[in-house]
Amino acid sequence: MTEAQSLTTPLEKLVQRALAQAGGWLPFDRFMALALYAPGLGYYANHSRKFGQMPASGSDFVTAPELSPLFGRALAVQVADALRATGTREVWEFGAGSGALAGQLLEALGDQVERYTIVDLSGTLRERQQAALAGHAPRVQWASELPAQLDGVVVGNEVLDAMPVKLLARVGGLWHERGVAWHDSGCAWADRPTDLRPPLEVPGEHDYLTEIHPQAEAFMRTLADRLQKGAALLLDYGFPEAEYYHPQRHMGTLMCHQAHRVDGNPLVGLGLKDITAHVNFTGVALAAQEAGLPTLGYATQARFLMNCGVVDLMAAASVAQRTDALKLVNEHEMGELFKVIALSRTAGWEPVGFSQGDRTHTL
Secondary structure, three states, rough: OOOHHHHHHHHHHHHHHHHHHHHOOOOOOOOOOOOHHHOOOOOOOOOOOOEEEHHOOOOOOOOOOHHHHHHHHHHHHHHHHHHHHHHHOOEEEEOOOOHHHHHHHHHHHHHHHHHEEEEOOOOOHHHHHHHHHHHHHHEEEEEEOOOOEEEEEEEEEOOOOHHHOOOEEEEOOOEEEEEEEEEEEOOOOOOOEOOOOOOOOOOOOOEEEEEEOOHHHHHHHHHHHHHEEEEEEEEEEEEEEHHHHHHHHHOOOOEEEOOOOOEOOOOOOOOEEEOOOOOOHHHHHHHHHHHHOOOEEEEHHHHHHHHOHHHHHHHOOOOOHHHHHHHHHHHHHHOOOEEEEEEEOOOOOOOOHHHOOOHHOOO
């Protein structure tokens, strides 16, 4: 059995058992949760290499902290601003990946942070984070879930896009929930009529595939309920609602990453590739607001990082470092597609990262 088969074969059997228990059909969010997070087998729960700049490293994709340390140094400006404004001394990071961002923030923030808590469901990633952050060991701790109450600045880079989504398909003018069944020797798409709808009516009668995000919105409500004092900064790729459910976006945003290539079939290669969907930032903001955590700012990653001084950081960097950092802000790279949203109950505070180019009005 190859190394790939040692992951996919038992994970396929796990999916088969789940399908049998559910009567032969799983909603996609349940399938996605198994594919990504099944203990020891799911993509984020197994030992495969995830993060890196080049396929030769065995990695599947690169995130901003791995791309350039200037990302974390610029973000630290906003985190420091938030710590001061909210009178807190702790940072909470969700889904810390390789630990690169934690290291960058801890280095830049110094003694402004008394404690840095990483919330991560993946035991294998936690091991890598502990190794990467050994030099900061006295201040770093790990948790598998949110406490009942927390104070501090919450950071999440590319966390929301990895939360399981439901798929909705309008076929022949009728809405269906798209799920997964077992056909012959593998997983196959299977649609069922549903009363679920996108949050906006999608004009037209043409076939249309999209996602809704009940888990991400539930996460925001939980965060709003438990964050007593502090702020939240979330960075990810996505759109406001009106762009997300545009009539021309008829194939949805679901995609997979493997060996730095993108494909649209999450039903094969189980456990070997990442599965993501873009974020509906309007839904995120509304869920938090309804739970008492209002939005303070929403901007493109490019504008946010420039407000936080990344241009000055680039000017002092080497040519190679500037080349990498430009990918963070260029419109055709990460600058426009990636967005940043800030949320806090603390009144009378204007976060530095949104001083220019705030797009909150578009949510």
